[in-house]
Amino acid sequence: MLTIAIVGAAGYGGGELIRLLARHPDVTIGAAVSSTYAGRPVWEGFPGMAGRVDLTYEPTAAPDRLAECDFVFLARDNGAAMRQAPDLVAAGCRVIDLSADFRFRDTAVYDAWYKGPHASPDLSAAAAYGLPELHREAIRTAAVVGNPGCYTTASILALAPLFAEGPAAPGVGGLVDSRTIVVDAKSGISGGGRAKYCQEFHFAEANESATAYKIAGTHRHTPEIEQEISRLAGAPLAITFTPHLVPMTRGILATCYAQLTSDVGRDDLLARYRSFYAGEPFVWVTDGLPSTKHTALSNMCHIGLGVDSRTGRVTVVSALDNLGKGQASQAIQNMNVMAGLPETKGLETCSMWP
Amino acid sequence: MLTIAIVGAAGYGGGELIRLLARHPDVTIGAAVSSTYAGRPVWEGFPGMAGRVDLTYEPTAAPDRLAECDFVFLARDNGAAMRQAPDLVAAGCRVIDLSADFRFRDTAVYDAWYKGPHASPDLSAAAAYGLPELHREAIRTAAVVGNPGCYTTASILALAPLFAEGPAAPGVGGLVDSRTIVVDAKSGISGGGRAKYCQEFHFAEANESATAYKIAGTHRHTPEIEQEISRLAGAPLAITFTPHLVPMTRGILATCYAQLTSDVGRDDLLARYRSFYAGEPFVWVTDGLPSTKHTALSNMCHIGLGVDSRTGRVTVVSALDNLGKGQASQAIQNMNVMAGLPETKGLETCSMWP
């Protein structure tokens, strides 16, 4: 039985961790930490837990309690984990961080996009990128795992198989011209987090609206996608990434475009995708097209694609739950890998419908 | 290990049964029956089950397969179960019916509201009403359980404690004047079912709209509520029930009104409600006010209340998921009771948030 702690346990990611880990057969929740709700039952933060989860929030400062835990999930703002993780690691905990702090192997990238300098560059360099489909072995033994961003997981899983056979030539990797990648992603509003109340998130303003934001290479999930696809492509690449908000609570749909470098057809591509993800319990390559609703509340990522022979371009569409495979349930998948448990433990549920 | 079958397994109720029972530790799904999807994998009916549930729909006519099952869940249109259940019972199956066919002890009531005559009046008379909080002992041994309607569960659980101490006088039962009961219920659109595509359910027409329908004693869930509350009140009573559609997928909120017959205060009433539901794992009496979102995807019913001393009236508000405690997960709770399993088996999950 693993003892775990969740820090930042009153936000959306923290709440989803509690909801799932409370039923994980190999886990005991040792501590749920929230400065806002310290001393109060978790159902005051999440009324839906009333009668079903019997936990009380602890104040932020309870380092001894955390030190006793096998795993600590950090679900805090960017910049907090890189200060808290070193002590936890020193105390023997393994850390799964849901912020951006441990996602970059090159801390210069972190510093550039997140107004560094990074407080724990060595720990960051040694951390594993928490996408098991690409980094399972590194995750298995890592002290710290940087859990990917929500947009990022959808985008990388959609693009990775295009580079399965490695780089073709410098700047041109895999089946597509790596200079032509565009990712157009649509997110539900929960992606903005619980604590931030800005006018855009007011129901009356967000409802009945679709909008783009941080366009043209300005969103912080861009370098994460580039880090991972560049690695697969064998050469640095830059993508155009556009995040959008659409009026739903959960879900990310990423529509990815790239120019094909050879005359590969749809069936061939689907077969390559299926081969790339063979045996992966949480990736489903569909003959049809994915919808975010098909993945809601699950740890699944659905992927579909089409080839436009008129333009020689491939369109790959991926869908996932931004709080599921895009955050909390992926963090649990990482914990399962780190602990040597079956990877699907506690994550067997299929998506809700309707 | 129980073997179960679901008939009508491609609708919303049937899908929710599959989703939950696929993870129930004491259950094997022996058959998922759908005439529409016969021969196809369940994930064609519910794409969110892809990669997570490995089942193939069977055609309607597979009586032998059903006969081998310990429990058969019937999730079909009104009028079908009363024809199918007798053979199943004769074959030794126990039946949990999600339609209206086995909800009425007095088949004359069924005949009047559902254009009878009832095809199995004897089986209907012997069936148990599947609300464990009120009929646990009868359910335990019943061959057939009539699972309550979605509006009904919310309404009965909200009103029942007012009659805990039995009738005060003929026509005036419990703490309230039983002639003054009004139930104003708001439902998500999934309550209308999956197969019926009418213009009112078109997203563009249902979105941004709240509407009442079948008002003034014309909705078929009315006699169910009356059957159960009359029993508690010790005398026949009639209520005014108004169903509404509001633009959400799941959830029922029932706001119930009645004139108090004595000078009881809010704290006293809350204590009586807590006493009435003491030990019930799926009813939560809150100091605050319930929201449907607090119960989404769980088997919980939340209840809150207030006393208006200016008018001498009590307002009781209950919330549940119409496909959860209002239908599928309640059916599983009934199965647990019938099978002698812990009542919460397979139903431990708290509600989703957000």
Added chain:
Amino acid sequence: MLTIAIVGAAGYGGGELIRLLARHPDVTIGAAVSSTYAGRPVWEGFPGMAGRVDLTYEPTAAPDRLAECDFVFLARDNGAAMRQAPDLVAAGCRVIDLSADFRFRDTAVYDAWYKGPHASPDLSAAAAYGLPELHREAIRTAAVVGNPGCYTTASILALAPLFAEGPAAPGVGGLVDSRTIVVDAKSGISGGGRAKYCQEFHFAEANESATAYKIAGTHRHTPEIEQEISRLAGAPLAITFTPHLVPMTRGILATCYAQLTSDVGRDDLLARYRSFYAGEPFVWVTDGLPSTKHTALSNMCHIGLGVDSRTGRVTVVSALDNLGKGQASQAIQNMNVMAGLPETKGLETCSMWP
């Protein structure tokens, strides 16, 4: 041509006033006042006005500009208008106030519900209650009109015809027993206003949720409804009023219940309602049942009803747009009445669909 000003012109009510008055053929918008947006074009507050409305917000302190206006619409927080109105009236402006400040003829009621004392009790006593269907003559000549609350308009218009023939006996007025009135109202989220960002209004928390709040006689619109219905009933009465939030942006649906005192049928009642509202351009009595969507963006109130002969109770359902007939367009209807214009001027548009 009337010159008008709007104070508090960056909120939902103020914005709707601009949108409608910018096209009103007899109106010039002399000033749009907002302390938040002072000096900036109105399209920074409302991007949908870009290219269509050419106005710049003025700072709060521009009393001379207001004094030149024929009408001043005050769309500010409760408590502000009663301080600002006296100077405006002294300067010869006529005032239409969208807050609660001038809705009560008895300032003791205001003081009790809004933590008084009222700053302008005399002006308040002389103000007209801005529901033209009931107070057209008083509105015509009033210096100050207190525009009704959103819940209030829907509730009063639904109940008023029941008392058309005056009180039957003390405490029992009109066609119903006035002690038995229950109003169960469902509102879109915009009713909470634009400036208040509380967690309940976050899209991710409000979406997919129906909830009750301020139940059992604690919501401030209660005394407004009681003031008007008591007047019609000829005796003080108290009602039970329950506000709810449902996940839509605009709209109020009020479902009203009362015990009938005589054996009146549905057709008879419909005829009485049609007679009561004969000639009213903005009230539609329907044979069917109203939906909020049928009234969206219009100044219409739709009313339908049913009689439950089993319980002797009438159910009346009314629908309107909380920012339309429930607020801004009703304020313009009041202006038309006050100015002697045709009452429908600038308000001819039917509701949007879908």
Added chain:
Amino acid sequence: MLTIAIVGAAGYGGGELIRLLARHPDVTIGAAVSSTYAGRPVWEGFPGMAGRVDLTYEPTAAPDRLAECDFVFLARDNGAAMRQAPDLVAAGCRVIDLSADFRFRDTAVYDAWYKGPHASPDLSAAAAYGLPELHREAIRTAAVVGNPGCYTTASILALAPLFAEGPAAPGVGGLVDSRTIVVDAKSGISGGGRAKYCQEFHFAEANESATAYKIAGTHRHTPEIEQEISRLAGAPLAITFTPHLVPMTRGILATCYAQLTSDVGRDDLLARYRSFYAGEPFVWVTDGLPSTKHTALSNMCHIGLGVDSRTGRVTVVSALDNLGKGQASQAIQNMNVMAGLPETKGLETCSMWP
């Protein structure tokens, strides 16, 4: 005063035409034709018109009534207008067709995408493409105007200024490489029409879901966009177009990508866009980013953009109301142009908020 008729007046486009034309100061609605609702008042088709629009639907067969009209709006299924228009034109009517029948100058394109052959190739060749910003002069004198598709208007208006200075070289036109154009469009559900009830449009299935459909060059709006942009580019081009459904009733957001051929910056591009659309009453080029909500219920198209210097790619985002500038109000704009009226007549309203 113009007399107009609307054929197909019970669908979403037809309803929006009635709503707007009923208030157009220079228009009388001579006939509203619907086979479904023939003989019934328009408010049975659109309850929101009750009390505000006094019209009765006429049966399909009323050619004389149509012949008397100055303008006939055809809002019927694809394939109907090309059969009905010749007689109307012969009778002296001018026709504005909302279907695809008259959008293509090359009927071979129509035949290929819409399973021709076209029934009126000559009339089609002579028709004007109803996008006033690009074809104002041709529209002015056309007998038949083919009103653009909803996706199409958003896409063309977003892309056109990139080709303002004409082709640079064959296959490479304007400021961008015309081989690199990707349009990723998000639509509200009303775009699917009112009459088609498929499971995808059921509220419970569409809500909380974002999905792509007809990807990789298979959607019929693709050749429309290509026709218009090819004309501007001076050479045939092919684009990749992806339509999506997101859970809202109205609105289209088109996010367009292309590789820049020169080192142009964001400010320069914004200036070019503003110059291109100078004087256009219904196009707003914003420094910010558009949201569909900013255009709801108006005839506006909002456009914003960014340049990603890392990838040398431009991202242009446009927003409009699919039933407004994307359909019905654009048809009225066309009528105004054809009739020599001020182009904004009857279309002055800004968008609703919220």
